Amino acid sequence: MTDLIAVLYIVAFALFIYGLMGLTGPRTAVRGNWIAAVGMVIAVVATLLTPGMGNWVLIALGIGIGIVVGVPAARRVKMTAMPQMVALFNGVGGGAVALIAWVEFRTTDGYSAEPRYIAIASLFAALIGSISFWGSLIAFGKLQEILPGRPITLRALQQPLNIVLLLAAVGCAVAVIAGVDAEVLMIVLLLAAAVLGLMVVLPIGGADMPVVISLLNAFTGLSAAAMGLALDNTALIVAGMIVGASGSILTNLMAKAMNRSIPAIVAGGFGGTTAVASGTREERPVRSTTAADTAVQLAYASKVVVVPGYGMAVAQAQHAVREMGQLLESKGISVSYAIHPVAGRMPGHMNVLLAEADVPYEQLKEMDDINSEFPQTDVALVIGANDVTNPAARSDPNSPIYGMPILDVSASRSVIVLKRSMSSGFAGIDNDLFYEPRTSMLFGDAKSSVGEVVEELKNL
Known part of the structure; x- marks a missing residue:
């Protein structure tokens, strides 16, 4: 029995490592999770085979409670x-x-x-x-x-x-x-x-x-x-x-x-969601746009870079974004997706959402790879991203996010920001990108706004 347990553990560990390798990309992540899960089942079985394991009734009860609570929670x-x-x-x-x-x-x-x-x-x-x-x-x-x-x-x-x-x-x-x-x-x-x-x-x-x-x-x-x-x-x-x-x-x-x-x-630092007090925000001109004008800009572009953020996640707009990308590609327009490492609320958040919408993995570009492409980008479409696109991180030494690497969307020929309002991001500060002359704001829910742009693109 000791030898059998040892062999089962070795098999489980091999599956853990092999499954972890699959998590390096969205295409293999699901398979990697299943492989690691099988490894964990084998490890649990090996542990239960250990002599003198204990009260089987309590063990079965614990497993049952875990399944009843965990599976529905994960599925829903x-x-x-x-x-x-x-x-x-x-x-x-x-x-x-x-x-x-x-x-x-x-x-x-x-x-x-x-x-x-x-x-x-x-x-x-x-x-x-x-x-x-x-x-x-x-x-x-x-x-x-x-x-x-x-x-x-x-x-x-x-x-x-x-x-x-x-x-x-x-x-x-x-x-x-x-x-x-x-x-x-x-x-x-x-x-x-x-x-x-x-x-x-x-x-x-x-x-x-x-x-x-x-x-x-x-x-x-x-x-x-x-x-x-x-x-x-x-x-x-x-x-x-x-x-x-x-x-x-x-x-x-x-x-x-x-x-x-x-x-x-x-030790604690930036990252608050405290909004700027009413009347204290510096009054600067903001140029707003419409879904129709956005569609025209996108349709006449040669290269479009989509910059997703938590606003896209909240609106669950990833499928609409994918549909828009496919429409643009059908018109011969190059479409990429710029992924900042900390966009969203957890590591890889944007990758997971876009992979769920079947966005090709090759179109997902990490920050270090995409930043050099922004000067050749006709339209950068920022969907709910805030602090990770704020030029103050480079230009304002007094900013709490100064020094943080950002996506250089401001280097694009044109920037369109989809956002509900002018509210600040998690760092609690204004985004200077919103006020730049090449930036236009398309206000509204990201899913609805992208849907309207898609309909306008279909009519062009």
Whole structure:
């Protein structure tokens, strides 16, 4: 039986890695998910075959509850709500690890007869898992707009409080490792980590959410790997390290895309959704346009670049955008889609939406690849993207987004921005692009506006 379990684990790990390779592109992402899911089923079966596994009734009950809750939730979620679902499901993983660590503490009498490395790994898993769970709940609340998207801070007390909470949690862990058998220490550790998770994510605004989701995902993976070490469970170790490593790499990539350090993001910064107070916005001329005029501009263009943002996601306009792109292509017009790494609410948000609408993967251009093409672009069509197209990131040293790499849409011969209103983006600042002489604003819901443009294109 031991050999069989080992073989099953090896097969599961191979499927995890092969499935992860499939997630590098929209075309293979679905297949990659299925392959990894099969690997997880095999890993679960191997774990259940372990001698002395425990109460089968409780195990079956837990699996049943998970299926009843998880499957309908995943099937019903809209693509626009995918970021908050990812945040919530990721948090549940961290919470599960924290609970397992607590159970391990109780069943071993405070690790009294266990090697020290098991106590260290288990307590590390409890600390990081609890931070991930409660932090993910705040991320979910902000993305779901249950909580304000703006940074919520205690100002000067914020960082000292975080340090005190971290020291309290680490102090309790050290005391337990030293042999103090008091369950209250474990409870204090979990509570301090829980409050720390809340206090770390609350000051982070909406514009930083893609990085936060990646970071919390990495935390969950690391906590699972540590718990696997404590339980001597190879599946948890390998799966946790894969998640932790990939999440860490993605977090670093997202931070670089925003020209910000991860410590600066965790410390709280830009990303609030606080609108500019009435009467304080600088009055600058804005040129508005119509769907008919937009269609004419697009029809007479040679090269069009579509720049999607969260506004497209909210309006669920991706299918209408794809139809518009096909119409333009039928007229011999080159169409590309410029993807900023942090456009939307999670890494790859725009890629997922456009892939769902069957936009060819070759037409999706990353920021570094598309920026050099904007000077040769006749029309840049910005659909709900805000901060990632703001020229202030390059020109205004006083701007909170100064230094953040952006899509150079302002270099295009003409820019058309589809937006509901002149409201600010997640960074809470005006977008200078709206006021440039080559920019026209098409106000309205993105899906309706694109639909009107499509109808006008059909009549040309």
